[in-house]
Amino acid sequence: MAVDYQPPQCLSRPIEVPSKLLMGAGPSNAAENVLKAGSLPLLGHLHTEFTQIMDDVKQGIQYAFQTTNTLTLAISGTGHAGMEAALCNLIERNDVVLIGINGIWGERAADMANRQGADVQTVTKVAGENFSLADIEAALLQHKPAVLFLAQGESSTGVVQPIEGFGALCTKHNCLLLVDTVASLGGEPFYMDRWQVDVVYTGSQKVLGAPPGTAPISFGPRAVAKIAGRKTPISSFYFDMNWLGNYWGCDSQPRKYHHTAPISSIYALREALALLANEGLENSWNRHRQSRDRLISGLAKLNLKPLASEPAARLTCITAIRVPDGVDWKSVTTHAMSMRVEIAGGLGPTAGRIWRVGLMGQNATDERVDRVLEVLAESIKSATTPVT
Numbered sequence: 001m002a003v004d005y006q007p008p009q010c011l012s013r014p015i016e017v018p019s020k021l022l023m024g025a026g027p028s029n030a031a032e033n034v035l036k037a038g039s040l041p042l043l044g045h046l047h048t049e050f051t052q053i054m055d056d057v058k059q060g061i062q063y064a065f066q067t068t069n070t071l072t073l074a075i076s077g078t079g080h081a082g083m084e085a086a087l088c089n090l091i092e093r094n095d096v097v098l099i100g101i102n103g104i105w106g107e108r109a110a111d112m113a114n115r116q117g118a119d120v121q122t123v124t125k126v127a128g129e130n131f132s133l134a135d136i137e138a139a140l141l142q143h144k145p146a147v148l149f150l151a152q153g154e155s156s157t158g159v160v161q162p163i164e165g166f167g168a169l170c171t172k173h174n175c176l177l178l179v180d181t182v183a184s185l186g187g188e189p190f191y192m193d194r195w196q197v198d199v200v201y202t203g204s205q206k207v208l209g210a211p212p213g214t215a216p217i218s219f220g221p222r223a224v225a226k227i228a229g230r231k232t233p234i235s236s237f238y239f240d241m242n243w244l245g246n247y248w249g250c251d252s253q254p255r256k257y258h259h260t261a262p263i264s265s266i267y268a269l270r271e272a273l274a275l276l277a278n279e280g281l282e283n284s285w286n287r288h289r290q291s292r293d294r295l296i297s298g299l300a301k302l303n304l305k306p307l308a309s310e311p312a313a314r315l316t317c318i319t320a321i322r323v324p325d326g327v328d329w330k331s332v333t334t335h336a337m338s339m340r341v342e343i344a345g346g347l348g349p350t351a352g353r354i355w356r357v358g359l360m361g362q363n364a365t366d367e368r369v370d371r372v373l374e375v376l377a378e379s380i381k382s383a384t385t386p387v388t
């Protein structure tokens with residue numbers, strides 16, 4: 001039988017992938033061992049050897065989040081999937097959800113919460129600033145939300161949100177605290193249990209340095225109780241934590257097929273978590289802080305200023321740099337890319353106003369900081385030198 005359409009010509013060429021230094025907002029470069037783990041033989045998603053690997057991954061995630069929560073696993077999907085999973089499990093129609101917006105990630109969370117039928121309320125800060133306990137307490141008193149969303153690492157503005165103290169505040173006001181750590185986990189201190197965070201998620205492709213496609217997530221006891229007490233079913237089958245918790249061996253029932261886990265991505269995530277465990281969180285936090293400090297001093301020598309004027313508000317993993325007047329930001333990133341170095345532009349409210357340099361995972365080293373500074377300086381020079 002003849003086909004209606006012929007095989008595409010492009011697929012007869014071998015795949016071509018250049019090697020680039022990924023110093024933008026993510027993904028970051030993955031370690032050789034992580035990539036190798038992803039090419040190990042496939043197993044079935046319920047084979048005992050694979051469920052053992054899932055158990056190892058769960059322990060690695062618990063360590064990375066600093067929690068003993070049983071309902072801890074990796075969502076099959078990117079950071080957005082983690083965000084959607086957290087929100088759709090926690091929210092029932094008309095629940096009041098308070099979203100801290102100081103960049104694009106609060107906006108996205110508000111969009112998703114709206115789609116869940118929540119009564120979305122917001123508390124906002126300008127790009128480059130974060131929320132104080134007083135800002136949040138005033139908003140909690142005003143709106144009396146069931147859930148509060150904060151992004152620890154606002155990657156669109158290069159801002160870190162302090163989390164310590166916010167969990168206790170939420171508990172006092174009978175609200176669950178949900179934290180996005182996609183752009184901060186492993187690079188900024190984070191203590192899920194100590195800081196009484198109810199739900200947290202992250203992504204695999206930033207500090208963890210695994211390929212994009214898995215999103216570690218954890219639910220604490222208050223969040224588990226909220227799910228158990230739901231009057232309406234969780235709107236998503238794919239992200240239903242009752243199913244996922246069972247498939248990941250988080251309850252006492254035999255594991256049941258829910259979906260086919262992305263086997264190779266879970267291998268790679270295990271290897272990335274093993275690297276983090278081997279280095280130790282404290283060492284990883286220090287390495288990211290030192291790299292960021294080296295970057296900031298290098299930027300000062302180039303007369304470049306971070307967006308966040310308050311040093312304590314600057315994220316270690318992603319630095320937002322103000323584009324100087326008269327410089328075309330896009331020519332700079334294009335020139336850097338021609339040197340096989342990725343530097344990102346702004347996103348949402350910061351588009352056109354900043355560059356973003358990511359120092360994450362394997363890329364948080366003196367050598368890579370020096371390289372990105374060199375490329376940035378040369379790219380700015382080339383963008384401002386008139387062609388004669």
Ligand code: PMP
Nearest residue numbers: 078079080105153155182183203
């Ligand atoms: N939250 C934050 C803070 C992020 O930086 C990102 C990715 N840039 C996401 C969520 C979404 O992650 P992904 O692109 O993996 O879906």
